[in-house]
Amino acid sequence: MSARDVLIVQEVAPRDGFQIEPRFIETADKIALIDALSRAGFTRIEATSFVSPKAVPALRDAAEVLERIARCPGTIYVALVPNLKGAERALAAKADELNLVMSASETHNRANMGLTCEASLAAFARIVEAARGTGVRLNATVATAFGCPFEGAQAPERVLDLVNRYLALGVEGVTLADTTGMANPLQVRRLVARALSRIPAERLTLHFHNTRGLGLANVLAAREAGALRFDAALGGLGGCPFAPGATGNICTEDLVSMCHEMAIATGLDLDALIRLSRGLPALVGHDVPGQVAKAGRPCDLHAPPRTA
Numbered sequence: 001m002s003a004r005d006v007l008i009v010q011e012v013a014p015r016d017g018f019q020i021e022p023r024f025i026e027t028a029d030k031i032a033l034i035d036a037l038s039r040a041g042f043t044r045i046e047a048t049s050f051v052s053p054k055a056v057p058a059l060r061d062a063a064e065v066l067e068r069i070a071r072c073p074g075t076i077y078v079a080l081v082p083n084l085k086g087a088e089r090a091l092a093a094k095a096d097e098l099n100l101v102m103s104a105s106e107t108h109n110r111a112n113m114g115l116t117c118e119a120s121l122a123a124f125a126r127i128v129e130a131a132r133g134t135g136v137r138l139n140a141t142v143a144t145a146f147g148c149p150f151e152g153a154q155a156p157e158r159v160l161d162l163v164n165r166y167l168a169l170g171v172e173g174v175t176l177a178d179t180t181g182m183a184n185p186l187q188v189r190r191l192v193a194r195a196l197s198r199i200p201a202e203r204l205t206l207h208f209h210n211t212r213g214l215g216l217a218n219v220l221a222a223r224e225a226g227a228l229r230f231d232a233a234l235g236g237l238g239g240c241p242f243a244p245g246a247t248g249n250i251c252t253e254d255l256v257s258m259c260h261e262m263a264i265a266t267g268l269d270l271d272a273l274i275r276l277s278r279g280l281p282a283l284v285g286h287d288v289p290g291q292v293a294k295a296g297r298p299c300d301l302h303a304p305p306r307t308a
Contacts, residue, residue, distance in 0.1 A: 006265045008229040009252060010044035010205060011037050014065075015080055016249055017237030019049060019056050023285050027061040031068050033276070033283075037234070038072035040272040046078040046099065046231070050086035066093040076137070082113060087127040097137035099175070100124050104159050105148035108179070112143065121165060128170045139173035140166040141207065146191070147182030156191050163198050173203045175231070178218065181211025181247065185221035192225035207231040208250050209239070210289070215250035216258055230255070234273065235280040235288035251290035253277050257297055270297065 014034050018025050034047055047069065053060035062079065071077060079095035081087040090098055102120035103109035109117050124140065131138055144151075145159045163174050176195060178188075188206075195204060206222045206229070208215045219230055236251035253273040259266050277293035 005263070006228065007223065007259050008044070009042065009255060009266055009268060010046060010078070010229065010231050011042050011234065011252060012046040012207075012231045012249060013037075013233040013235065013237045013252070015046040015049050015059070015078075016231070016239075017233045017235070018284075019051075019058050020239045021058055021237075021284050024058060025283060027064055027068075029283060030061070030065050033234075034065070034077075035070045036272070036276055038070065038075050039269075040276070041266075041268045043074060043267070044076045044078065044229075046080065047095075049080035049082075050089045050093075051080070051082050063089060063093045066090075066095055078139070081127065083123050084126045084130060087130055091131065091134060091136060095136065097139055097173075098127065098131060099139045099141060100127060100171070101141040101143055101177075102162075103143040103148070103179070104154040104162060105144040105151045107150040108144045108148045111150070117162075121169075124166070124169055124171070132170075137173065138171045139175060139205070140169075140171040141175040141177050142166075143177045143179045145176040146178040146187060147180070149180045149182075153182075156194060159191065160194055160198065163195055167199065173205065174199055175205040175207050177207035177231075178209055179207075181209035181215070183208065183218050184214060185217050188218045188221040189225045192222045192227050196226050201226050201228045205229045205231060209247060210236060210250050211247045216255060219250065219255060219258075235277045235290045235293065237280070237284070237288060248289050251277075251292070253292045254290055257292045261298060 037045055048062040048065045049059045050062050076096045078097040078099050079090040080099045081090050142162050147153050166174055206227050208218045232252040232255045233249035234252045236248040238249040239247050256266050256268050256270050274293050277290050280288045
């Protein structure tokens with residue numbers, strides 16, 4: 001099987017999905033969901049974020065979540081960290097990978113992180129040093145890579161310069177994030193092709209939101225350019241608390257269903273994902289955007305209506 005026949009999905013609902021929920025998801029429920037996702041075949045799960053509990057109270061139990069999950073061999077459990085203090089907490093809780101985040105947009109970075117971009121990069125250097133020798137992987141995200149709700153389009157040269165600066169710091173992986181769903185397939189294909197001249201496909205992740213209905217189209221465009229790895233959230237949960245108009249991530253089970261129909265391997269149990277997604281409304285207290293869990297798989301046939 002060639003790389004073109006495979007797509008790697010990183011599940012982000014436990015972090016990106018739950019961070020914006022107004023109702024606190026109980027710690028035991030978070031752990032149960034992560035354990036179920038591990039059993040469904042994910043090799044990468046973004047489990048939580050070590051942010052200030054005052055800023056994001058929904059994830060105030062980050063350390064307990066990471067300490068109590070049943071870790072599956074071969075699965076990488078990722079924690080998002082905003083600063084050195086968060087990184088130190090994540091290292092103590094034995095995260096397998098730290099995901100650092102800053103925005104291509106100065107305005108969004110100040111809103112999201114409370115820092116200039118240069119200050120964020122300086123903080124990244126301190127985190128890289130703290131993680132040195134621990135065996136913990138490092139990934140860095142360029143948020144608003146495809147557009148900012150405050151500034152509009154971001155120059156590709158700006159985004160690619162940040163990719164270069166991340167790699168120069170010693171970060172292993174890079175994520176390009178469409179934080180508020182502003183990307184289109186043509187833009188995605190062009191930027192991803194240029195990014196892949198700087199970083200191998202197995203170390204590049206694409207993070208799309210479906211705010212304007214183009215999430216899966218953007219996945220296909222990125223794949224055409226050579227991308228292999230994508231973030232997605234069960235049920236299409238998620239959104240950035242500090243970005244106006246942000247709505248859910250691309251939906252995991254919708255993405256996996258599309259891949260299965262196109263003979264693209266994911267290694268994931270689609271039936272299990274659909275069952276988990278159908279349980280989300282009871283967990284979060286509202287309907288979720290995912291479509292396959294509502295409509296069923298294309299191969300799920302129905303009896304014809306009775307005729308008189």
